[in-house]
Amino acid sequence: MARFDPYENNGGTCVAVAGADYCVVAADTRLSVGYSILSRDHSKIAQLADKCVLASSGFQGDIKALQKALAAKELVYEHNNNKKMSCPAMAQLLSNTLYYKRFFPYYAFNVLAGLDTQGKGCVFTYDAVGSYERTGYSAQGTGSALMMPVLDNQLKSPSPLLLPARDAVTPLSESDAVDLVKDVFASATERDIYTGDRLEIVVINSSGTCRECIELRKD
Amino acid sequence: MDGFAKSIGGGGPNVPAGSHPAGGSQAAAGGGATQRTQYPYVTGTSVIALKYKDGVIMACDTGASYGSTLRYKSVERIKAVGKHSIIGASGEYSDFQEILRYLDELTLSDHMWDDGNSLGPKEIHNYLTRVMYNRRNKFDPLWNSLVIGGVKKGPKGDEKYLGMVNMIGTHFEENHVATGFGNHLAIPILRAEWHEDMTFEEAVKLVEKCLLVLLYRDRSSINKFQIAKITTEGSTIYPPYSLKTYWGFTHFENPAQGAVGSW
Numbered sequence: 001m002a003r004f005d006p007y008e009n010n011g012g013t014c015v016a017v018a019g020a021d022y023c024v025v026a027a028d029t030r031l032s033v034g035y036s037i038l039s040r041d042h043s044k045i046a047q048l049a050d051k052c053v054l055a056s057s058g059f060q061g062d063i064k065a066l067q068k069a070l071a072a073k074e075l076v077y078e079h080n081n082n083k084k085m086s087c088p089a090m091a092q093l094l095s096n097t098l099y100y101k102r103f104f105p106y107y108a109f110n111v112l113a114g115l116d117t118q119g120k121g122c123v124f125t126y127d128a129v130g131s132y133e134r135t136g137y138s139a140q141g142t143g144s145a146l147m148m149p150v151l152d153n154q155l156k157s158p159s160p161l162l163l164p165a166r167d168a169v170t171p172l173s174e175s176d177a178v179d180l181v182k183d184v185f186a187s188a189t190e191r192d193i194y195t196g197d198r199l200e201i202v203v204i205n206s207s208g209t210c211r212e213c214i215e216l217r218k219d
Numbered sequence: 220m221d222g223f224a225k226s227i228g229g230g231g232p233n234v235p236a237g238s239h240p241a242g243g244s245q246a247a248a249g250g251g252a253t254q255r256t257q258y259p260y261v262t263g264t265s266v267i268a269l270k271y272k273d274g275v276i277m278a279c280d281t282g283a284s285y286g287s288t289l290r291y292k293s294v295e296r297i298k299a300v301g302k303h304s305i306i307g308a309s310g311e312y313s314d315f316q317e318i319l320r321y322l323d324e325l326t327l328s329d330h331m332w333d334d335g336n337s338l339g340p341k342e343i344h345n346y347l348t349r350v351m352y353n354r355r356n357k358f359d360p361l362w363n364s365l366v367i368g369g370v371k372k373g374p375k376g377d378e379k380y381l382g383m384v385n386m387i388g389t390h391f392e393e394n395h396v397a398t399g400f401g402n403h404l405a406i407p408i409l410r411a412e413w414h415e416d417m418t419f420e421e422a423v424k425l426v427e428k429c430l431l432v433l434l435y436r437d438r439s440s441i442n443k444f445q446i447a448k449i450t451t452e453g454s455t456i457y458p459p460y461s462l463k464t465y466w467g468f469t470h471f472e473n474p475a476q477g478a479v480g481s482w
Contacts, residue, residue: 004257006355006387031391036402038383039391061352062389104356 007059007107009196012044013056013143015070015184016113017122017155017177018136018169020050022205025113026181027055027141028189030197040197040218047209048074050085052114053096053202057141058128059107066106068145071099087114091124098130105129109140109180114204121169121204136168137161143188143195174203182214189216259311259362263296264439265401266307266366267429269413270379270394271422274450275368277305278426280434281459282441283312289441297447299454301326304340304369305447306347309398310386311362315433318361321350340369340380344390352388364398371447377451397429400437405429415448419448431462 006084010030016025031042031051045055046067054070073093074085085093086108093111098106110126136157139147155177158166170177178201196219201212261283268277283291296315297307300322308315326348329338338346344367354360368381383398384390395409408429419427426446433440442464447456472478 004358004360006358006360008387010389031389033389036406038389038402039393041393044390059350059387059389061355061390064390065349065352065388164356 007062009058009107009194010038010063011142012057012140013059013139013147013185013188013192013195014044014109014111014186015139015147015151015181016055016111016123016125016137017181018113018123019172019174019177020121020169021115021119022111022174022177022203023053023115023123024174024177024181025053025055025111025122025199026185026201027057028185028195028197028199029142029213030194031060032194037197043156043200045200045202046071047202048090049084049087049114050209051204052085052090052112053111053204054090054112055140055210056108056110058109062106063108066097066108066110069093085136086117087112087122087124088116090114090133091134093120093153094124094126095130095132097126098126102129105121109144111138115206117216119206120167122190126186134168136170139184141195143185143192146188146191147184149189151180154184160194174205178203178212185216224394225265229431233412259314261290262266262309262362262439263309263312263315264437265397265405265427265433266296266309266364267401267405267409268307268366268381268395269395269409269417269425270367270368270381271405271417271419271424272450274279274379274417275381276371276419276422276426276431276446277307277366278446279307279309279367279444280440280446281443282439283323284439289439292441292443293459295445295456297445297456299447299456300367300369301329301338301345302453303337303371303449304343304367304380305449305454305456306343307368307398307447308363310364313359314363317364318347318350318365322347322400339371340382341371342368343367343369344380344382344384344392348384348388348390351384351386351390355387359406362386366398368398370451372451400433400440401429404436408432412455427462434464436463 012028014027026042029037077085090109092101112124116122126132157170185199196216199214204212266279279296283294334475364385370379382392383396395413397405442461443459445459
């Protein structure tokens with residue numbers, strides 16, 4: 001008889017793209033278990049600070065616990081330091097929080113994104129135990145392998161291999177980046193069974209945070 | 220326990236002989252030989268629920284199985300919680316009883332505050348999610364899938380709520396939910412036929428349609444159901460009743476008709 005398994009993969013994909021003065025974060029809203037769909041309307045995006053948003057896919061129980069823990073730590077930070085956490089600060093906190101459970105990990109594949117202290121777009125991408133990197137764009141989750149090659153090709157970001165190192169943010173405009181994200185989700189939805197239903201897009205720029213939803217294929 | 224179960228004559232759950240609580244319990248730092256839940260024993264099958272005009276309707280059968288034996292036939296798997304919610308459970312029945320004890324403590328403390336506020340379904344759902352997740356973290360889960368439904372006055376008037384949480388802490392809110400086999404058999408029907416603001420009669424008809432499919436196709440379901448509803452007036456758990464089933468198909472009457480061979 002099968003032993004109790006503390007993990008399950010609830011599927012879904014998350015993407016973030018950083019621009020010169022904006023950041024686009026998107027995730028589908030499908031919650032699955034095995035071959036069943038539990039909900040077509042479940043958000044994977046959490047707003048941790050006004051210029052900092054976390055999108056996670058993986059095991060939903062761990063994801064919600066992680067997002068809750070980070071939101072609580074952010075509040076404590078605000079009370080202690082009389083300011084909201086910046087995105088790079090939250091990035092380090094997330095890494096530490098994940099590594100703390102190195103030997104019973106949060107099964108969460110995260111993309112943290114927002115604006116840094118200079119107002120430039122930033123994206124941080126993680127693995128389940130906290131190793132992270134600041135990049136110009138990233139995709140995590142069941143459809144990530146389908147999306148990353150397209151993003152590599154279409155975002156026209158400077159290569160990370162250049163010397164001297166160049167900022168990895170995309171030169172595309174905000175609306176072009178949003179269109180590309182929509183395209184990339186539509187493509188992944190075709191081939192990844194766990195991605196679909198609805199796409200939630202959050203755009204962060206100097207004027208604040210704006211949320212948009214578009215329908216995806218439901219099959 | 221394993222040997223005794225087997226000696227009843229092929230009844231109990233198929234627990235391997237001499238099963239040894241592996242991994243989890245021994246991994247407890249300085250814990251010693253504490254037992255951790257490995258398998259469920261007495262289990263209830265699907266629970267289905269949906270939102271309708273006045274609140275939430277929930278239904279399940281009244282059976283509890285011990286492996287493949289139908290051990291208990293009059294078990295109430297839906298209970299009221301506080302003034303605003305009802306909870307239904309599938310999975311290990313003793314764990315459900317434990318959860319009801321936790322909820323008793325919770326609702327009692329809430330009542331003793333005497334502050335004019337009472338816990339609504341959203342709060343109960345959140346509390347149970349934390350309980351289930353924390354037990355999962357200790358490798359000692361409460362082996363249940365829980366459905367919580369209710370109505371409570373909120374900033375936008377009477378707000379209906381329906382949510383589900385499973386044994387490892389996966390939780391969500393939806394207009395219609397089902398546990399176990401219900402996920403595969405009932406949810407497709409609910410997705411096709413549910414709509415906003417159904418009347419009570421329409422909701423009962425839809426629920427009965429799902430229960431009938433589950434009765435025909437789920438081996439562990441029995442023909443004795445309870446429907447419960449929760450509205451602003453409070454919760455009502457109706458007395459158990461049976462559904463009419465039809466077995467008069469021609470193929471059942473003469474099953475060997477088209478068969479070639481000696482049997």
